[in-house]
Amino acid sequence: MPVFLSAHEISKTYGDRWLFHRVSLGVSQGDKVALVGVNGSGKxxxxxxxxxxxxxxxxxxxxxxxxxxxxxxxxPTFHEDATVLDNVLSMDHPLALAVKAYEQALTGGKAAEITAATLRMDEQQAWEFETQIRQTLTQLGVPDLHQVVRQLSGGQRKRLDLARVLLSEPDLLILDEPTNHLDLATIEWLEGHLASRQQTLLLVTHDRYFLERITNVIVELNEGQLYRYEGNYAYFLEKKEERQAQQASETDKARNLMRRELEWMRRQPKARGTKSQARIDAFYELEKKAQGPGQKAGLDLSVPTARQGKKIMEVEDLQKSLGGKRLVDDFSYAFKRKDRIGIIGPNGTGKTTFLRLLTGQLSPDAGVVDVGSTTVFGYYEQEVFDLPADKRVIDVVKETAEVMTVGKGETVSASQLLQRFQFPPARQYTPVGKLSGGEQRRIQLLRVLIRQPNFLILDEPTNDLDLITLNLLEEFLLDFEGCLLIVSHDRYFMDRLVEHLFVFEGDGKIRNFPGNYTDYRAFAQQQEATAAEVKWAEEKNRPTPTPSTAPKTSSAKKLSFKEQREYESLEAEIDSLEGRKAELIQLLSSGSENHEDLTQWAQQIETLDAELEQKTDRWLELSERAE
Structure with a gap:
């Protein structure tokens, strides 16, 4: 395969350390490369x-x-006072330029300009591009093409930038944490979009399902060096373990050899000239190798929890609206000891508002939140805490607590706690502004746990955390003795930790579903398949308008030659789409043990529905004007 990008012995420093030193990397056509590594490694x-x-x-x-x-x-940068559509059409892409010219010609109204723009659209087959823009932006949660960009939220701006780069269809697509700011349904759409295309891809992500299903090459940045693995996430884990075992074996051999060399060095005369200089140089190289690859101390999250009584928290008839939008409608639930609950739903349906109601940060419009006397909340919020950039790490922790009691009268100082969280003494006096995003997240987590909560509420805890820290956090939460309430777009994280879900369905409706995220997706797909089957049966029994019965208006323009050809082909296209949809519905009804097949069939039905609706509307529009 042709090489699209190559890096030869590149290096980069940050302060007084190498982020990477003389590393080389190639990306060939068709590669889907994920770059992984611990926080602060330089990804x-x-x-x-x-x-x-x-x-x-x-x-x-x-x-x-x-x-x-x-x-x-x-x-990302945008034309702030322009619309979403204008910003997308401003990109340097032939189809975007053609559509933009056509839109401007229609606005100007000059016949010659419209004719020229129409010919350009025909030549470049750009008629479907605006539809593609609308579908992509709707899938990514930015449905209003005419909204001014200045009015968009931070998350919407990120999603608009993602849409813009996807629609530009580059030969090599580079993404840094693309699943941040996306809800679970949108992540699955993006996963399907990238998996189904012959797209060359280079990305940084901590989403392990994404890594497993999308990538075919994983490159690990570790201690300034790159290690390449030709396979997905499971293959990477297997081969990394083998590499580390081999390195450990080589280190042990080097240590044994170094002991013998050290004895030789000590027996020799002090004067260096009497010794073999080559052997002396080899000794120092051996000494370096015997130290083994640098390994950071493991993150230690083992902190005690406060005693929890029988009554945890009872929520009754909870209601809340904001800005005229209903977010919680008549919700009731009695939390039990060791509850493991996940919260999912589209962005903007009220998940974070719900957490703030439970913790008392917001007052409900109606209903009661009755918290048990022994319940101690630990609330890890989605936004990183706001602190002066020049404030030192240790001072940030001491603001919460100077010491923490961990046993019978035994205490741990703020400095000792920081060392557990991978902040060595020298790093503890670093200004917060110089920390990586993942390091700031670890400080945020420490400030939550130092209060020794027995009811942990985690709002998007996986953002900016590397894979190693994620695994350690999961192990801690699996052993956590208190209640756990998690909002996360990380499907692997949710599947591993939660036992049932609060599903935010919109308009304040919250479904209490028994099972984890994968269980819910299988249930939802079955529901979608049943609904699609019912709709198909209704459409099959509905009389289809024909050219002879379609209403005509005397004021309507006659069809152009191009429109006449389009009109004649639409009926066959609609029949073909309905036939394919029927086949997919039959496949879904038959079931499959392969979860990915079910997901793919459901997504194809959804795409077919949208295409059928579009083509049917267009056929009806043209039929009204056909003679």
Missing amino acids: STLLKVLAGLIPPDEGEVAVTAGIRVGMMSQN
């Missing part, structure tokens, strides 16, 4: 170097001539 910096946004300190990055690179930006 985002490496991505920017590869994308050409910042130069390397050493080495060079080359992109093959003619290859278009598109990158989703961490801080």
Whole structure:
């Protein structure tokens, strides 16, 4: 396969340390490469170097001539007073330019300009591009094409940038944490979109289902070096373990050999000239190898929880609306000891508002939240805490508590706690502004746990955390003795930890579903298949309008030659789509042990429904004007 991008012995420093040193990497056509590594290892910096946004300190990055690179930006820029559609059409893409010219010609109203723009649209087959724009933006949660960008939320701006880079259809797509700011349904759509295309991809993500289902190459950045694995996430875990075992064996051999060399060094005369200089140099190389690869101390989340009584929290007839929008409608639930509850639903349906109602940060419009006298909340909020950038890490922790009691009178100081959370003494005096996003998240988590809660509420806890920290957090939560309430877009995280779900369905409705996220998706797909089957049966029995019965208006324009051809082909297209839809519904009804098949069939039915609706509406529109 042709190489799209190659990096040769590139290096980059941050402060007084190498983020990566003389590393090389190639991305070939069809590769779907995931870059993984611990927080602060330099993944985002490496991505920017590869994308050409910042130069390397050493080495060079080359992109093959003619290859278009598109990158989703961490801080996207837009024309703030322009609409969503105008911002998408402003990108440097032939179809976007053609549609933009056509829209401007229609606004101007000059016949010659409209004719020229129409011919350009025909030549480039750009008629469906605006529909593609609308579908992509709707899937990503930015449905209003005419909304001014200045009015968008931070999350919507990120999703608009993602839509823009997807629609630009680059040869090489570079994404940094693309699943952040997306709800679960949108992540699944993006996963399906990327999996079904012959798209060359380079991304940083901590979403393990994404890694498993999308990527075919994983590159680990560890201690400034790159390790490449030709496979998905499961293959990476297996081969990484083998590599670490081999390194440990080599380190043990080097240590045994070093002991013998050390004896030789001690027996020799002090004067270096009497010794074999080559053997002395080899000794120091051996000493370095015997130390083994640098390993950071493991994150230690083992903190005690406060004693919990029988009454945890009882919620009765809870109601809340904000800005005229109903978010919680008549919700009741009695929390039990060791509840493991996940919260899912589209963005904007009130999940964070619900958490703030439970913790007393917001007052309900009606209903009661009755918290037990022994319940101690630990609320890990979605937004990183706001602190002055020049404030030191240890001072931030001491604001919450100077010490924490961990046993019978035994206490742990703030500094000792920070060491448990991978902040060595020197790092504890670093200003907060110089920490990576993942390091700031660890500080936030420490400030929550230091209060020794017995009811943990976690709102998107996986954002900015590396895979190692995620696994350690999961192990801690599996052993956590109190109640657990989690909002997360990380499907793997939810499947591993929760036992039932609160599903926010919109308009204040909250479904209490027994099971984890995968259980719910299987249930939802079965519901969708049943509904699709009923709809198909209704449509089959409904008389189809024909050209002879379609109403005509004397004022309607006659069909152009192009429209006449389109009109004649639509009936056959509609019949073909309905036939394919019937086949898919039959497949869903038959069932499958393969969860991915069920997901794919349901998504195809959804796409077919949208296409059928569009083509039927267009057929009716044309039939009114046909003679």
